[in-house]
Amino acid sequence: MIIRILTIFLLLFFNAAYGYSQNSQAPEKIRTELTDVLSRLEKKMSGIKTLKTGFVQEKELAVFKQKVVLKGTIYIEKPARLAWHVNEPMKYIMVISHDMISQWDEDTNKVQKISLSKNPAFEAVIGQMQKWFSGAYTPLLKEYEITLLKENPASLKFTPRAATFAGNVIKSVTVDFRKDEQYINRIFIEEKSGDTTKLSFVDTQLNIPLEDSVWKVNPGVK
Amino acid sequence: MLISIAFLIVIAASVTGIFLISFDNDIELMLPDNNEIRRSMRFLRESSFSDKIIISLGLNDSARTETDLIREVDRLAQSLKPPFISDVMSSVSESETANEMFAFLQYTPHLIDEKTLEKIDSQLNDDGIKSILQKNYRQLLSPSSMFITPILRSDPLGIKTGLLSALQKLSSSTGYEVTIKNGHFISKDGKHALLILKTPVSVTDGFGSRNLISYLNKEIGALPPYLSADIIAGHLHTVSNENVIKRDIKIVSIIAAIAFFFIFFFFFRDIKAVYIFLIPLASVAVSMNLSYFIIGNLSYFIIGMGAVIAGISIDYGIHIYIAVRTGSNRKEAVKNVTRPIVTGALTTISVFAAFFFSDVRGFHQLAVFSILSIVFCLSCSLYILPVFIEGKTARTFPALFDNISTVPELITDKARVSCWVILLIILLFLSSKTAFNSDIKQFDGSEPYIFKAEDNFQSVWGEKDNPAILVVQEESLEKALLTNERIYRDLANKFGNEDISNFAAIWPSNQTRTENSARWISFWKERAGKLKSLLAKHGPSYNFSDGAFSPFFENLYGEVNASGLSEDNLFLRRLKERFVLESGVGFQILTYFPDQDRYITAFTEFCRNYPGSFIVSRKSLSKALSDSISSEIIYLSAIAALFIPFLTLILLKDLRLTILALIPVFTGIAASLGILPVLGLTLNAPTIIAIMVVTGLCIDYGIFMAYTCRYHFKTGTGISVFLSALTTLIGAGVLLFARHPVLFSIGTTLFSGVLAGYMASIAAVPSMYRLWFKNKGNILT
Structure with missing residues (x-):
């Protein structure tokens, strides 16, 4: 059930729409620079076929008394596989493979599977999520105003435009790239409520062979 | 001579008269006068289904992309206008849809029935709350956790998820295999896009249909050569x-x-x-x-x-x-x-x-x-x-x-x-x-290209059978909603609600909503304090702060007008259009279910208990x-x-x-x-x-x-x-x-x-x- 809620929220957050609509008030030079940077990043990241990266996610949420730190590994295999393994503070695995999403967690030791074709909205969201990790940000321009914080390595700040749902919830999303701009170094999300989430990528390895086991959730489940 | 002249005059008058005669090609004329058949045919003719047109645009040049496709869909959608086309649905705004879905959740107190409240009540104890908190905590560890926090705070017990689920089930029961990409209806192969048009021209109106099809062909003719278009419409057959x-x-x-x-x-x-x-x-x-x-x-x-x-x-x-x-x-x-x-x-x-x-x-x-x-x-x-x-x-x-x-x-x-x-x-x-x-x-003697277009459409957008429909007919919307509600409850008890799409799942009658609302207020006035205590007692074990779920309590008695469904909510209006029909004699509410023998037989028997209800099924x-x-x-x-x-x-x-x-x-x-x-x-x-x-x-x-x-x-x-x-x-x-x-x-x-x-x-x-x-x-x- 939570997947559906998750769907809605992902949908809201990644409500990228068609079109390349830049901020018309931005000076022409800045627009050109931004275009160049986005193109450059997309070009660099388009060479990635597989990816394995450790991550640390720090959540400072009003809902929690203390900061929550999650540690784990993300695996991506283009075009259609993504795995999210959390090792701390509890074990949790989510695997997106083509049409199917499988989730498992240590507490329940149960696998939940969802067909994307039967959940078109969810499918759209997952597609956007993969786009986010892929670095192809051009489609996000319609819903977000993108500011180039730093050109080399690139640092981009996404501010939701007014009258979008994301604009009600998200204050800004900052994406920093690593030195060689081959992949993202950090994603920082600041909500209007004051909550923040920082997702840092560590030990990122590109285009390495990935074992089949990373795409499997716990086999000994109920 | 006189006989010959009289004979010629009669012939001449008759031949002239032929040009003044009105003809029709209504196939219903050739069908038996059976009540069930007539009612089904009339329903299909008078309902808005047959007056909808679908256009499937396809890329026929591999060098072109989804972006080209979507741009042309938008252009075509903008070009289609009255009097022939009254409404075009070619895209949904994901953010607006989500906004509208969440706006709909304000009606929660009016939509939660007694049974659900009993279930909630059974969870208001130490074990129940611990289990709920553990589940919420787990959800915050998922990759999308950053986006679900607000809803968990405002709905820790997951009450609204049931409504969202019902809403999603109804909205996705279109029968087509559609994916939403950049807000547009795109096929699974990413090479086709869908436009759903509404027209005031009736399928049985031969002259109007001819003008409508000419108009559509003219607009489609302006598409670039790398796009092909299949029109799916009863008007084409006419x-x-x-x-x-x-x-x-x-x-x-x-x-x-x-x-x-x-x-x-x-x-x-x-x-x-x-x-x-x-x-x-x-x-x-x-x-x-x-x-x-x-x-x-x-x-x-x-x-x-x-x-x-x-x-x-x-x-x-x-x-x-x-x-x-x-x-x-x-x-x-x-x-x-x-x-x-x-x-x-x-x-x-x-x-x-x-x-x-x-x-x-x-x-x-x-x-x-x-x-x-x-x-x-x-x-x-x-x-x-x-x-x-x-x-x-x-x-x-x-x-x-x-x-x-x-x-x-x-x-x-x-x-x-x-x-x-x-x-x-x-x-x-x-x-x-x-x-x-x-x-x-x-x-149906339609020309082969029409059947070919329909075959193409089936292969691109799925080959699901059209569902059968149970129609509830009453003179007022409230009466129809009440009957529909009873039918849905009985059907769900007997057959389960997995294969049944009924509007009552998200929108019962005014009477029921008012009762639900009163029950909700009374329920929480007695139990809100207990829930607060339980959350305060077990929350810290899962790192939840004191005010973690304060949005839930702040909005518990949120005032909404229970008298009717807001017509401003486009998402719900579209949903309502699919389930509620207004005819000259009153209102019809539709329940969709699989067109299978076991359902048809059982549902037909079932309808005998509800005068005014009937089944419309292609098979039956x-x-x-x-x-x-x-x-x-x-x-x-x-x-x-x-x-x-x-x-x-x-x-x-x-x-x-x-x-x-x-x-x-x-x-x-x-x-x-x-x-x-x-x-x-x-x-x-x-x-x-x-x-x-x-x-x-x-x-x-x-x-x-x-x-x-x-x-x-x-x-x-x-x-x-x-x-x-x-x-x-x-x-x-x-x-x-x-x-x-x-x-x-x-x-x-x-x-x-x-x-x-x-x-x-x-x-x-x-x-x-x-x-x-x-x-x-x-x-x-």
Whole structure:
């Protein structure tokens, strides 16, 4: 059930729409620079076929008394596989493979599977999520105003435009790239409520062979 | 002279009148008057389903991308405007949809029923809350956790997720395999996009449909060459069927005219023989006008039978003409053939009269049109035609007749009868292979490109069967919602709600919502404190802060107007359009479920408890049609089977002669039925009409031959039966050039039946007569 809620929220957050609509008030030079940077990043990241990266996610949420730190590994295999393994503070695995999403967690030791074709909205969201990790940000321009914080390595700040749902919830999303701009170094999300989430990528390895086991959730489940 | 002038005036007036007659191609006219069928057909016609149009745009250039596709979808959507298109749905704004879905959740207090509150109550204890908190904590560890925090804070117990689930289930039960990309409806292969259009033009409006399709084609024509477009619309079928039938009538008329000219040129070579051809044409024209005055709008299908009727009624003129030209005395000749002609006409009329006993309105039209035509033609043939024909002259008919109107006596009568018996056995064997087909789609004569587009659409957007629909009908929306609610509750209890899409899952009646709202307030006034304490007690174990779930308590008694669904909410408005229909007599609420036998049977039984509710299912419609038409066939056949032998017996006053006269009838029916499986055709309502016409014609041949065998009149019976059969075969044969499946199957049945009946009448009847009556005289000279 939570997947559906998750769907809605992902949908809201990644409500990228068609079109390349830049901020018309931005000076022409800045627009050109931004275009160049986005193109450059997309070009660099388009060479990635597989990816394995450790991550640390720090959540400072009003809902929690203390900061929550999650540690784990993300695996991506283009075009259609993504795995999210959390090792701390509890074990949790989510695997997106083509049409199917499988989730498992240590507490329940149960696998939940969802067909994307039967959940078109969810499918759209997952597609956007993969786009986010892929670095192809051009489609996000319609819903977000993108500011180039730093050109080399690139640092981009996404501010939701007014009258979008994301604009009600998200204050800004900052994406920093690593030195060689081959992949993202950090994603920082600041909500209007004051909550923040920082997702840092560590030990990122590109285009390495990935074992089949990373795409499997716990086999000994109920 | 006066008679001729009056005759010409009547013809001229009738031909002029034809241009003033209104025609329609409503297929419903050809369906039985069965309540279930009528109700289903009316529902499908009046509901907005049939007035929706779908356009599927596809990329046909691999160099082009989804971006190109979406850009053109938007451009096309913007170009489609009233009066032909009232609404275009080509995209959904994900953010707006989500906003609207969340706005809908404000109604939660009004939508949560007693059962759900009991379930919530059972969780308000230490174990229940610990389990809920653990689940919420886990959800915050998922990759998308950053986006679910607000909803977890405002709904820690997951009350709204049930509503969201129901909402999503209803909104995704469209039957198409659609993905939403950049807010657009995109196919799974990413190469096609969908536009759903709404039009005020009714599918049954032929003229409006034609203009609508032209407009759409014009707009689609402006698309770039790398895009193809498939239009899926009932209007296309309307226009195409009309085109095909009009074209068929044109072609059939031209071919029939040419064929009749050649008959005249080769066989009659007498300018006055033109009357023979003019009389049936005039009869058709006159009867068309009279039928219009009696019935009103005439069906194209019935008028398409005009050539057949002309082919039948020309027989009377031929018999009179041949009798006068070959007989020594005009008066005597006419007198000799009058009795068999009138009897033949009466048997034919009796066959058409049997159609009055049918439930099919189209059959009534056919009966009126045919009987009027036959009566007019018979009268003209008996009283007007003889006045214009010269008596026996030196110039006789071509020698060709001597060969074609008789069967050479190369073989004995026994051998002929044996050949006929063998042929009959083969035909009966083939007849046993004939299958009955009640599928309405077989009457659809639309051009192949329309079916191709629909096949393409199915392969791109999924091949799911259309669901069946349970319709609840009440005079007011509130009443309809209440009944719908009860039905949904009962259905869900009995069948589960997995396969059922019902509006009550998200929107019960005003009465229920008000009750729910009051119950919600009372429930939480008693339990909010308890929940707060439990969350404060167990929250810290999962790192939840004190105010973690304060949004839930702050909005617990959120005020919303429970009186109705906000029409501003586009998402819900679209959903409501799918489930709630407003008609002239009130409101209909629809429940969608799989069109499977087990559901249809159970739901039909279920509907008996709810007067005003009914099932609309393509499968059950097909079954009802099949049952209805089957009983129709038996009924009409029985009537015709009684009329024909009875009238024949009255004329011939001899049982054995009557049996002889029926030989062509048996042969004709066997041939009509036997040809169908050979050509891969099936038996259906129009072919049954054709078989009954075959029966009426073949009995004429049988009566004439048996009568002549018995009384030896020198009235050129062989020649006249040959010409009668030939003209009928032309009338029926031209329908073999028709593209429309209904006209083609009628043509095939008539042609094969009349040909076999004629052959039996000239070959089997005389031989049987000679064998049976021990009379070896040559009866055909």
